[in-house]
Amino acid sequence: MEDAAAPADDLFGVAGDDVPGRPARASARSAATTEDKHYHGHRERLRNRFRDHGDTALADYEILELLLFRLIPRRDTKPVAKGLLERFGTLSGVFGATPALLQEVNGIGETVALDLKLISAVAQRMLKSEIRNKTLLGSWSSVIQYCHAAMAHEPREQFRILFLDKRNVLIADEVQGHGTVDHTPVYPREVVRRALELSATAIILVHNHPSGDPTPSRADIDMTKTIVETARPLGITVHDHIIIGKDGHASLKGLRLL
Numbered sequence: 001m002e003d004a005a006a007p008a009d010d011l012f013g014v015a016g017d018d019v020p021g022r023p024a025r026a027s028a029r030s031a032a033t034t035e036d037k038h039y040h041g042h043r044e045r046l047r048n049r050f051r052d053h054g055d056t057a058l059a060d061y062e063i064l065e066l067l068l069f070r071l072i073p074r075r076d077t078k079p080v081a082k083g084l085l086e087r088f089g090t091l092s093g094v095f096g097a098t099p100a101l102l103q104e105v106n107g108i109g110e111t112v113a114l115d116l117k118l119i120s121a122v123a124q125r126m127l128k129s130e131i132r133n134k135t136l137l138g139s140w141s142s143v144i145q146y147c148h149a150a151m152a153h154e155p156r157e158q159f160r161i162l163f164l165d166k167r168n169v170l171i172a173d174e175v176q177g178h179g180t181v182d183h184t185p186v187y188p189r190e191v192v193r194r195a196l197e198l199s200a201t202a203i204i205l206v207h208n209h210p211s212g213d214p215t216p217s218r219a220d221i222d223m224t225k226t227i228v229e230t231a232r233p234l235g236i237t238v239h240d241h242i243i244i245g246k247d248g249h250a251s252l253k254g255l256r257l258l
Contacts, residue, residue: 042078043069060091067119071112080107093246095120096153124149128173135168136204137239143204144242144249151208151244157184159207161191163200164239171198186223188230195236203231205241214245221257228258 046066049057058066061081068077083105088094094102095116102113127146131139143162151158156178163172176191177184184207195203205224209215224241231238241252252258 042076061085064091064094068112071115072107075107077107080105083107092149093153095123096149098155120149131170133169136162136164136170137168147206147242147244148249151206152246154208155210157207157210159184159186159205161194162204162206163195163198164202164204165199166201168202168239171200186227188223188227191227192231192234192236195231196234201235202237202239204239206244207241208244212246214243214248214250216241216243216250216252216255216257221252224252224258 065077065081084094099113130142159177160175228238243250
C-alpha cells in the first residue's frame with residue numbers, strides 16, 4: 001500500500017513502545033534522515049539523467065521509478081518499480097493490468113493503482129488521436145498501436161468495431177461485447193445494424209486473445225466470413241479482422257483468410 005500519514009514515531013522506524021528515552025529516538029531519526037538523503041539523492045540523479053539525455057538513458061524500471069516518485073513521494077520506489085515489472089513483465093503489461101492486480105504488488109495501493117490506470121488512459125487517448133480524422137488504411141501502424149494499447153492486456157475477450165465512412169475515415173470506435181477468457185459472442189446482424197445506424201460504408205473488426213497468442217481460431221474465421229456475407233449486400237465492406245495478442249497481432253486479410 002502507498003504511504004499514508006503516520007505517527008511521527010512510525011515515520012522514523014521507532015515503535016511506540018520501544019525502548020523509551022530521547023537518545024533512542026534521536027538515533028532512529030538520524031538513521032531515517034540518512035536513508036531519506038540516500039533515495040532523495042538517487043531521485044535527483046535519475047531526474048538529471050532524464051533531463052539531460054531523455055528516456056533512452058534510463059532502463060524500463062528507472063522510467064517507472066521516476067514516475068512513481070510523484071505518486072509515492074515518501075518511499076524508495078525502486079523496489080516497487082522492479083516488483084511491478086517482475087509481476088507484469090513489461091511497461092505495457094504494467095499499464096494494462098487491472099487495478100486489483102496492480103494492488104497485489106507490494107507498495108501499490110488503490111490510489112496509486114488508479115493513477116497508473118489514468119496514465120494508461122491518457123496514453124490510449126493520445127494514440128487514438130493519431131487515427132482520428134485520418135484515412136485508416138493509410139495509417140495502419142497507428143491503428144495497430146492504438147488497438148494493442150487498448151486491448152492487449154484485457155483479461156477477457158473484447159470485440160471492437162471501427163466504423164468508417166466512404167473515405168475510410170473513422171466515424172466511431174465501439175466495443176460491441178465482452179466475453180470470457182477464450183470466447184466473445186458476436187451477432188453479425190447486430191454488427192451490420194449498427195453500421196447502418198452510423199451510415200458507415202466499411203468496418204474493421206478487432207478482438208483480443210487474452211492467452212497472448214493472436215493466431216485466429218476456426219470460430220474467428222467462420223464468424224468473420226458470416227459478417228462479410230451479411231454486410232456485402234448492404235454495401236458495407238469488411239476491410240479486415242485484426243486479432244490482438246500480448247506481443248503481436250494477426251490480420252485475417254494478411255493471412256488471406258478474408
